[in-house]
Amino acid sequence: MARKNTARKTLKLAPVLDLNEATALHEKLLALKGSSVEIDASAVERIGALCTQVLMAGARSWKEDQSSFTFSQVSDAFIKTTQLVGVDIAPLMAKET
Amino acid sequence: MDMNEIKEIFFQECEEQLAELESGLLKLNDGDRDPETVNAVFRAVHSIKGGAGAFGLDDLVSFAHVFETTLDCVRSNRLEPTQDVLKVMLRSADVLADLTNAARDGGSVDGARSRQLITELEALANGELPQPAAEAVKAAPVAEAPRPAVNEEGFQPVAFSFDEFEASEPPTIEPSTFEIVFKPKSELYSKGNDATLLLRDLSRLGEMSIHCDMDELPALDRMNPEAAYFSWKISLKTDKGEDAIRAVFEFAEWDCELDVALAGDASAGAGEELPMQPVPFDLSLLDEEAPAAVAEDEDQSAEQPRDLNDAAVSAAATASNILQMAQTAARAPAETAKTAGPAPVTAAQAAGQQGASAATPTIRVDLDRVDRLINLVGELVINQAMLSQSVIENDTNGTSSINMGLEELQQLTREIQDSVMAIRAQPVKPVFQRMSRIVREIADMTGKSVRLVTEGENTEVDKTVIDKLAEPLTHMIRNAVDHGLETPEKRVAAGKNPEGTVRLTAKHRSGRIVIELADDGAGINREKVRQKAIDNDLIAADANLSDEETDNLIFHAGFSTADKISDISGRGVGMDVVKRSIQALGGRINISSRPGQGSIFTMSLPLTLAVLDGMVVTVANQTLVVPLTAIVETLQPEASAIHSFGASQRLISIRNSFCPLVDVGRILNFRATQANPVEGVALLVESEGGGQRALMVDAIQGQRQVVIKSLEANYTHVPGIAAATILGDGRVALILDVDAIVAASRGQSLKPEMTLAAAG
């Protein structure tokens, strides 16, 4: 369902997004620059502040590039953690889901 | 596992640590300056303190704490471990051992002594030089040293109990709103912490709104994914107070900027300028993986630690867990999964041990289990012997395959027996280590300066032998220091080092353990010994004795060479007692002495008490076993060598000396009349006090190794009989107690009513 647009890429987040994953996630996002991206956070069990930072930096960069950066699916843990740390992802939720 | 078991482990560990402590201190005393030696000593005391604290053993904790503090000074090179310093430390190690024993067995300790040492240790830690030992001892009773305030240095023992799971009630304060600014540094993340976790804990304190400041977040391609960019402004309404808030950040204190302030009453604080996002109360999902459910009720228990009882895993979960762990622990036995109760612990241990196997290839086994195995192997040996014998009796063809198989079985059985014995074999080290304390104490009491050198501490011998070794060894050490070594003045006068040396060595020699105790003292004063022996009617005034024979006179009962009985080795106990206890272990003891150069005591002991080399003999149709170690020689008496005197006493002349003849059958009441010596065999034995006796038996069947079976354990003590064994033909044979028989021959009769029972 995420393949309506050929330029749109999907990034599936790992279940555990800790210190180690921050660098990996950073690299994955950088590699996707220029394309619209849809983040699948449905498998996320744990997300630390560092990965949240990377995602938010990504959202900003995409916005500057005027590309689309959305979350297609999110797990409960993902929603609750972002709420906890005061990061509002509602504006980034994919409209069609 | 419950607390008592852990406590038992603790005391076992204390013993090991105390041994470690002592050997480390002795190494330092010998000039070893390896930092690892100092560390090991420090760790030993530290470890005892740690465990003692957990069990609320306050005396032990406070002494260990002072000791540790002083050792820390050595460790950090603030205190030079001179001999004087080490003297204090060695004595402290002794007191620590006493305190440990008192904590375990409920005994009491010399309070004045430990207080004195606490004062001395504290003085050392404060950079004061130790007083000479003599003055220190005198100073002991003077001041009631202040009990060390345990809390002084922030160390507060808290009794450990598994029941104490309730958290202390946080002070209830009127709910107030705090404004918190939290800005983590990158270090916070690199140390495995996470702002998310801190915010989670914070949210549990009350109602929280949060604003995440992302201003510092750079563009994706310019960011360091592991650097901290976010900071937070939090508004928290809680009744737990500021301390509870700061407690959340306890671990993060150095790795973040934190500002906690009470919000202004006007509630027109800066918070309103920012879009604050309320944090939902139900965060349970974040705890999905937590082993215990958080009690997130409306009541004020949000901070309360999780109810650990809830963590009790359901039976089904446990079962699957065990299976899982059993798979992990490749070698975990299948039974583990079947056993119900302690299985999770066992499996977890197994898993842990599997990982640890490379480092520690040892296991701890109950001694009972080993003993049972040794007993069973003993039965196996007997059974094998019986089987062999009956095959030989029924099989005329000696080359049959059965015979060959039996030989192999015999070989295997012997190997199994040796291997099983090796399980119980332990190094003599712990006994040797105990001796160094004995040496210190006697050296202090006698004013002598002594150095104990030990060698071959890792020589192994059966645990049962080790356990019985300490007493005679202690006595011999006392004797060596008290009687063997001269005073420092005399030594200097003799051109010797004022410090005497006592050397304790152990080694294996032809299937036995040989322990030597050598001193570099004056040696045995043979003139004095000889005179004393004459005075005590031990020898004739004109007796012609070799030096060796003279030296061995000190093993005679009631013999003491010290001019006056001293408090140390006197005590009415002579070397005869030492000799007897060594012999009771199936051992022999010898002395050789060189005037002016010292004496060497040599003990030779069997490696195990479970088997014995014996001579199988017949007495009045009964089969008896005489321990081979007791037998000097065997001879066939000739009528001309037998001399009677008195009503029933007889002597046998052997190479121009007379030796009392002891009729074993008569003494054990196997027969009513005396046997004719010419028809039997005489076994020349050495017994208690070094005297020789000729034991009369009817015939010798042969020599063999027998498995010792305790009569006391299976029947009852029988006078004159040390134990029993089962021979290859299935007959029970009694093992003779040579000392008791010889004593009985001197008129100390065995209880007659018991003797028949013994024969039956």
Next chain:
Amino acid sequence: MKKRVLTVDDSRTIRNMLLVTLNNAGFETIQAEDGVEGLEVLESANPDVIVTDINMPRLDGFGFIEGVRKNDRYRAVPILVLTTESDAEKKNRARQAGATGWIVKPFDPTKLIDAIERVTA
């Protein structure tokens, strides 16, 4: 899934206390006896959190923590230091080595579990 705790302590007494406390609280416990062994079993233990002593033979707690922090896979694992020393110097050294937090011995079960909960998700 149970959380896995790796404990590193040379004292058999403390190891047993940790084992009982952690097992009672529903953790899976893996134990090592010193820093060297702790690093050796790190992979197989795959811990969610580590509890370590400071004074140990072969490799002390500081060295062990540094070792874990250098391990690419496990550098993010929270490490709690068990120590009788409550003085700032020890804590500081442990923190500099990369410790996440600390528990002052003699620990009581509540404090131990509480500290573990605080540093784990």
